[in-house]
Amino acid sequence: xxxSPLGRLAGLLPLIGLIVAWQAAVMAQIYPPVLLPAPHKVxxxxxxxxxxILHNTLASLSxxxxxxxxxxxxxxxxxxxxxxxxxxxxxxxxxxxxFRSVPPISxxxxxxxxxxxGDTPAIVLIFLAGxxxxxxxxxxGVRTIERTLLKVAAAAGASEALILRDIVWPAALPxxxxxxxxxxxxxxxxxxxxxxxxxxxxxxxxxxNAQMTFRPELIFAGIVVIGAIGLLADFSVQRLRRFACxxxxxxxxxxx
Amino acid sequence: MSAAFIECLDxxxxxxxxxxxxxxxxxxxxACAEGxxxxxxxxSGCGKSTLLQMIGGLEAPSSGQIVVAGRELSGPSPxxxxxxxxxxxxxxxxxxxxxxxxxxxxxxxxxERRARVAEMLALTGLSGFATRYPHELxxxxxxxxxxxxxxxxxxxxxxxxxxFGALDAQTRARLQHELLEIWAAQRTTVLFVTHSIxxxxxxxxxxxxxxxxxxxxxxxxxxxxxxxRTPRSPGFAALAARLRGLLGTEEGSE
Numbered sequence: 192x193x194x195s196p197l198g199r200l201a202g203l204l205p206l207i208g209l210i211v212a213w214q215a216a217v218m219a220q221i222y223p224p225v226l227l228p229a230p231h232k233v234x235x236x237x238x239x240x241x242x243x244i245l246h247n248t249l250a251s252l253s254x255x256x257x258x259x260x261x262x263x264x265x266x267x268x269x270x271x272x273x274x275x276x277x278x279x280x281x282x283x284x285x286x287x288x289x290f291r292s293v294p295p296i297s298x299x300x301x302x303x304x305x306x307x308x309g310d311t312p313a314i315v316l317i318f319l320a321g322x323x324x325x326x327x328x329x330x331x332g333v334r335t336i337e338r339t340l341l342k343v344a345a346a347a348g349a350s351e352a353l354i355l356r357d358i359v360w361p362a363a364l365p366x367x368x369x370x371x372x373x374x375x376x377x378x379x380x381x382x383x384x385x386x387x388x389x390x391x392x393x394x395x396x397x398x399x400n401a402q403m404t405f406r407p408e409l410i411f412a413g414i415v416v417i418g419a420i421g422l423l424a425d426f427s428v429q430r431l432r433r434f435a436c437x438x439x440x441x442x443x444x445x446x447x
Numbered sequence: 448m449s450a451a452f453i454e455c456l457d458x459x460x461x462x463x464x465x466x467x468x469x470x471x472x473x474x475x476x477x478a479c480a481e482g483x484x485x486x487x488x489x490x491s492g493c494g495k496s497t498l499l500q501m502i503g504g505l506e507a508p509s510s511g512q513i514v515v516a517g518r519e520l521s522g523p524s525p526x527x528x529x530x531x532x533x534x535x536x537x538x539x540x541x542x543x544x545x546x547x548x549x550x551x552x553x554x555x556x557x558x559e560r561r562a563r564v565a566e567m568l569a570l571t572g573l574s575g576f577a578t579r580y581p582h583e584l585x586x587x588x589x590x591x592x593x594x595x596x597x598x599x600x601x602x603x604x605x606x607x608x609x610x611f612g613a614l615d616a617q618t619r620a621r622l623q624h625e626l627l628e629i630w631a632a633q634r635t636t637v638l639f640v641t642h643s644i645x646x647x648x649x650x651x652x653x654x655x656x657x658x659x660x661x662x663x664x665x666x667x668x669x670x671x672x673x674x675x676r677t678p679r680s681p682g683f684a685a686l687a688a689r690l691r692g693l694l695g696t697e698e699g700s701e
Contacts, residue, residue, distance in 0.1 A: 339535040346503050346529045347600075348522075349552035357548070361539040438539040438580050 228408040233415065236408040243397065244409075248416055251386065251393040254310060255378045258317025262374055266322045267367055270329025271359055280330070291323035295381050303389050313385040313393070320381040321374030325367070332366025333359055365439055368432035375424050383417060450517070451478035452636050453502060453604060458511035460497050460662075470661035471497045475511070477655060477664060481603065484630060484637045486651035488644065490694060494662020495640045496608050502638065503529045503606045516603060525553065528597035532609040534589045536581040536596075542568070543577040546596045553600055560599075567595040570629060587618035594629070604636035611646070623649055627674065644690045648683055649676050656693045666693045 210230055216222070217229045224232075237244065273279045295316045302312035336359065344354050386395025394413050401409035433440075460472040472494035479485050487495040500506045502513055504523035512519050516526040528549065536545050546567055547560045555563070568574050571591040581589055590610055597605055611619045623646065630637055641647050647654045648670060656666040668690065672682050 337533075337535075339531050339533050340537060342500075342505055343529070343531065343535040343537075343548070344552065345505055346523045346527075347549040347552035348525065349548075353552060357540075357551075358537065361537070364539075436539075438582070440582075 225405065225407060228411060232408045233411040236406075236412040240409055240412070244412060244416060247392055247394050247397040247413075248420070251382050251395070252420070254313050254393065255317055255375070255382050258314045258382075259321040259371075259374050259378045261314070261318045262321030262325050262378075263371065265318075266325035266370070266374075267329050270326045270367075270370075271333055271355060271363060273326075274330040274333025274363065275355065275359055287323070287326065291327065295320040295377075296384050299385060299388050302385075308389055308391065310390065312389045313382060316385050317378040317381050320377040324373035324377060325370040328366045328370030328373070329363055332363030335366070336362040365432070365436050368428065368436065372425060372428045372432075375428055376421065379417070379421055379424060451514075452481040452483075452516060453477075453479040453638065454514040455498070455502070456512050456514070458498070458501065458508045458513060460494065460501065460506070461509045472508075473661040473663050475662075475664045477667075479604075479636060479638060481636055482634050484627075484650060484652045485639065486647040486654045487638065487640045487657060488642070488647045488654050488690065488694070489657030489662070490642055490659060492662075493657040493659040495657045497662065498657075499529075499606050499608050499638060499640050503527055505529075525600065526603045527606050528600055528602035528604075530590070530593045530597045530605065530607040530610045532612050534581075534593040534610075536589055536592055538581050541578050541580055542573060542584070542592050545581065545592055546573075546599060549596055549600050555600075563599050564595075567599050570598070570632075571595040572625070585618070586614050587622055590614065590622060591625075594626070598629070598633065598635075602635060604638060605630075607637065607639045609640050609642070612641070612643075619646075624675075626650070644687050644694070645678060647690070648672075648686050649678075654690065656690065658695065668693070 213227075214230050217224070217227060221227070273283055298316060298319065299312070302315055306312040306315060340358055340362065341354070344358055349357075382393065383395040383398075386393035386397075387399045390396055394417055398410050398413040401407070401413065455475050455477045458472060458475045459470070462469045462471055475494075475498060487498065489495045497506070501508050502515065502520075504515075504520050504527070507520075514520070515524045518524070537548065540548070543564050546564045550560045550563060564577070565574075568577060571594055573588070573591055573595060576584065576588065581592070584592070593610065594605075611622050614622065626637075627650065637650075639647075639650060641650075651670050654668045654670060655664055656668065657663065658665040668686070670686065672680055672686070676683060678684070678687075
């Protein structure tokens with residue numbers, strides 16, 4: 192059963208509940224207003240600092256777009272080849288397993304030493320945050336190709352290039368989207384963290400700066416933007432997947 | 448026509464597994480003339496599918512040699528095309544794209560591909576389904592697409608691996624009829640793997656009976672019943688009974 196559009200809006204209820212609880216906590220004065228600003232003050236912050244918020248949001252977004260874009264361009268072709276050729280898998284497997292266990296955030300100090308302060312270290316870290324999920328999910332997608340399909344290609348005398356383009360890539364696409372979804376999520380987490388330390392712009396920087404200048408409503412506004420964009424990004428990747436893998440619709444059991 | 452089109456000489460296949468080696472096929476020699484319809488009949492595990500895959504060039508024999516169209520095999524031959532039991536259609540391609548795939552793999556130009564796809568779709572009763580995706584089709588329709596795809600490269604032999612095994616009885620009967628019509632029209636050689644005695648008797652000029660452990664060619668039966676055949680044709684039941692005896696099973700198959 193696919194829920195009606197109105198039914199989907201039920202997903203907003205917990206968020207509305209949270210805002211109500213927040214308002215209640217403010218009215219009960221559990222925390223001083225310097226720590227916990229009222230919801231309407233946070234809403235007001237969007238009007239007050241609108242240009243600032245927009246500018247920093249775009250800075251964060253462009254870093255994630257570039258970092259994840261690079262991760263896609265590198266990780267997906269690599270994954271297709273590693274999944275396709277067993278010898279390449281044997282060559283790379285241990286290295287991949289080693290490096291993917293390193294949280295990108297732990298590399299911030301090193302990235303700053305190598306690349307200084309600015310866009311480059313942030314983009315490098317986002318790239319690394321996106322690379323592993325994309326690479327691993329692509330490899331997984333290639334491995335799960337139905338064997339008969341590869342036999343069909345072999346029997347027809349298909350070239351390796353045709354097999355990669357017409358069979359391996361489309362067959363792995365649903366998994367690649369799973370990887371992309373994780374990569375975008377991980378990249379978004381990484382950009383905010385990196386901006387608090389290694390960059391002088393972006394939402395992470397804005398929040399840290401707001402803390403140091405005692406503007407709690409701007410901290411909250413920043414968090415709201417980060418959450419909203421996270422939701423929107425995930426939603427977009429899902430939509431894109433449904434569009435690109437429409438052939439899959441009939442094959443999947445409708446879970447909802 | 449005197450020389451065999453497909454010839455197996457003392458072909459054996461051994462799989463090396465972690466728990467030791469398994470002999471799938473031993474000492475199979477057979478010859479198949481051009482235009483002939485030959486069924487490989489046997490219960491599961493008798494190596495008949497393995498043999499077909501080897502004739503298709505997908506696997507190499509462990510011993511012996513296989514000759515197709517006068518050349519010893521060292522990979523898939525352009526003279527053969529395979530139809531798989533689970534049809535092997537690409538779910539992300541439309542029917543037309545699926546049918547065109549073998550030609551694309553063999554480097555046939557786009558224009559000729561289009562013409563040939565239309566021709567094969569018409570032959571297999573799929574016109575009007577060109578832009579559908581496999582998941583939108585019934586099992587019988589999917590296997591028609593598989594057959595259409597195999598025929599596009601004008602193979603001299605069609606290798607069919609239990610192509611109708613997963614279909615319901617009515618669809619199966621209809622596709623058997625259609626296959627014979629296509630065979631009669633195209634005059635290709637057909638090598639057809641099945642575990643159904645009735646299917647073999649209905650289709651074949653000649654039936655090669657395989658027995659398991661290890662897979663061996665146990666008997667060869669020529670079917671000289673006139674076509675079209677039905678299970679009520681004179682001689683049909685007697686032949687089926689004889690095959691049941693050769694397979695060494697009283698219940699036979701469905």
